[in-house]
Each structure stands twice: as C-alpha cells, then as structure tokens.
Amino acid sequence: MKSKIVHTSKPVVLVGGGQCDPAVLIDALNATEVVVAADGGAQRCIDAGRMPDVIIGDMDSLSAEVRLGLPAGIVHQIDEQDSTDFDKCLRNIQSPLVLGYGFLGARLDHQLAALTVLVRRADRLCLLIGDEDVACVVPPSLTLALPVGMRLSLFPMGPVRGRSQGLKWPIDHIDFAPNARIGTSNEVSGPVRLAMDRPQMLVILPIEALPALLSGLAASPSRWPEATD
CATH class of the missing domain: 2.60.120.320 (Thiamin pyrophosphokinase, thiamin-binding domain)
Structure with a gap:
C-alpha cells in the first residue's frame, strides 16, 4: 500500500476552495479533530478561524502571502497536472470517513470533476456536502x-x-x-x-x-x- 500523507482513525474534514456556506463550514471545523485543505481551501479554513492540519495540492490557488504565514511542514505540494487537487487529497488521506466541503456549487466543471473523483476513489468513504445536497458513491x-x-x-x-x-x-x-x-x-x-x-x-x-x-x-x-x- 502506498504511503499516505494523512493517517488517522478519526473522520477528516476536507475543504476545497469552491462555494460553501461559512456558517456550515465553521460548524464542521469545530466538530472535527483533523482538517485537510485542498490548495486554496486553506484560505477558507483560515477565514473560518481554523488553521488546517495539512494542505495538499499544486498550490496554484494559494497566495504567496498566505503561504508565508503558514506553520512549517503543513504544505504538501504535488505539482503533477493530471489530477485535481481533490484527487490529490483523497488519494493521500487514510481515514474511516472524509467529509468534503467546498467541492459542490458554483462552477459546474469543478463539480463534475469532483464527482468523477468520488467514483475513481470509491474505496474511500467520502461524502461531498453542499448548500442543498450531499453526494457519495453507493457502496455494494x-x-x-x-x-x-x-x-x-x-x-x-x-x-x-x-x-x-x-x-x-x-x-x-x-x-x-x-x-x-x-x-x-x-x-x-x-x-x-x-x-x-x-x-x-x-x-x-x-x-x-x-x-x-x-x-x-x-x-x-x-x-x-x-x-x-
């Protein structure tokens, strides 16, 4: 089994940079021990009052100013362009449950890409949570x-x-x-x-x-x- 960046027996809140109700996100961040940000999702976490434990992605959406203020060792940059930041995160998280915020809503192409990753990584128990809906792969x-x-x-x-x-x-x-x-x-x-x-x-x-x-x-x-x- 390939080594993962995040290993935990706790549920993980994974935050993307897309549309997300700030109040809902704050509640989710306050209710979890482990927070992972997908690239620009780090800014959403910081705005909500929580520093992510890990940031994964190609870092094309994370400003240099924000990155300078981050604690050492939490950024894991993956430069390859053949996958989305959501995929980079999900394949590097070992957890019994991943709750994804900021991946549904706003841009349709981003939503479709995220749903494709859910299927590609169907072995990972991951739910995408939007303002109106929640989605996941049906298990067997x-x-x-x-x-x-x-x-x-x-x-x-x-x-x-x-x-x-x-x-x-x-x-x-x-x-x-x-x-x-x-x-x-x-x-x-x-x-x-x-x-x-x-x-x-x-x-x-x-x-x-x-x-x-x-x-x-x-x-x-x-x-x-x-x-x-």
Missing part, C-alpha cells in the same frame, strides 16, 4: 432510514446495475449509464435498501438527509476495493 449495499416522500437521486457515472427496496420507482433489472438510463428524482416510499454491482453509482440526497446517510454508511457491511493507482 446500503440501508437508509429516510422519511417517505424524500427525494433520492441515483446518477450513474458508468455502466451499473442495482437492486432497490423502498423507492417509488424500483431500479431492479435496469441497465444504468450516464448516456442512457439515469435515476434522478426518485422518491422514498419506505425503508431504503440499495445494492450495486460496481462502484459507478452516486446517491444524491437533500442536505437534511446527512445524518441518516452517515448512519447508513457506517453500518454498511462492505466497501469497494482500493484503486490500483
């Missing part, structure tokens, strides 16, 4: 206690099949693909159970579903295998 099996009528969207990032219980429109025997059948705007009809045949399906829920999603992921008995790169 997932049970969720959600209120009847809540929106539940499933978006395939590649070919994938699955099974479901507790959805208004079941997904069994459907061949999903991003350029074919997708599963947005489904609706909870009872206790939700999902099973997927490969790590290509995103579940997207309203932000108020975050506690239930965290509980469901913690109780999930299986994970996707680690990426080889």
Whole structure:
C-alpha cells in the first residue's frame, strides 16, 4: 500500500476552495479533530478561524502571502497536472470517513470533476456536502432510514446495475449509464435498501438527509476495493 500523507482513525474534514456556506463550514471545523485543505481551501479554513492540519495540492490557488504565514511542514505540494487537487487529497488521506466541503456549487466543471473523483476513489468513504445536497458513491449495499416522500437521486457515472427496496420507482433489472438510463428524482416510499454491482453509482440526497446517510454508511457491511493507482 502506498504511503499516505494523512493517517488517522478519526473522520477528516476536507475543504476545497469552491462555494460553501461559512456558517456550515465553521460548524464542521469545530466538530472535527483533523482538517485537510485542498490548495486554496486553506484560505477558507483560515477565514473560518481554523488553521488546517495539512494542505495538499499544486498550490496554484494559494497566495504567496498566505503561504508565508503558514506553520512549517503543513504544505504538501504535488505539482503533477493530471489530477485535481481533490484527487490529490483523497488519494493521500487514510481515514474511516472524509467529509468534503467546498467541492459542490458554483462552477459546474469543478463539480463534475469532483464527482468523477468520488467514483475513481470509491474505496474511500467520502461524502461531498453542499448548500442543498450531499453526494457519495453507493457502496455494494446500503440501508437508509429516510422519511417517505424524500427525494433520492441515483446518477450513474458508468455502466451499473442495482437492486432497490423502498423507492417509488424500483431500479431492479435496469441497465444504468450516464448516456442512457439515469435515476434522478426518485422518491422514498419506505425503508431504503440499495445494492450495486460496481462502484459507478452516486446517491444524491437533500442536505437534511446527512445524518441518516452517515448512519447508513457506517453500518454498511462492505466497501469497494482500493484503486490500483
């Protein structure tokens, strides 16, 4: 296994430079022991009153002035341009849970890039948290206690099949693909159970579903295998 920059048995809050509600971010930073910033996300952490423990990225968004004021040893510059700062961070964090703030909202291209990384690093338990929604890769099996009528969207990032219980429109025997059948705007009809045949399906829920999603992921008995790169 390749050495990681961050090794912790605690959840990690990972902060990007994108759109993020300052009050929500402050609450998240105050509730966690380990904070990692993706490049310019360091400025967001500092503005929220918390110095990140580690900063990872190519550092093209971190001003020289801010960098001069940082404690020694917290910056880990990775200059290669074949991956995003989010990918650089996620592949270098060993943690039971990563909560990503500042990766959803504002620029659509940044959102799509972040969602692609979620699938590429599906072995990492990572949730992206925005102002309106929360998103993650569906593990091999997932049970969720959600209120009847809540929106539940499933978006395939590649070919994938699955099974479901507790959805208004079941997904069994459907061949999903991003350029074919997708599963947005489904609706909870009872206790939700999902099973997927490969790590290509995103579940997207309203932000108020975050506690239930965290509980469901913690109780999930299986994970996707680690990426080889």
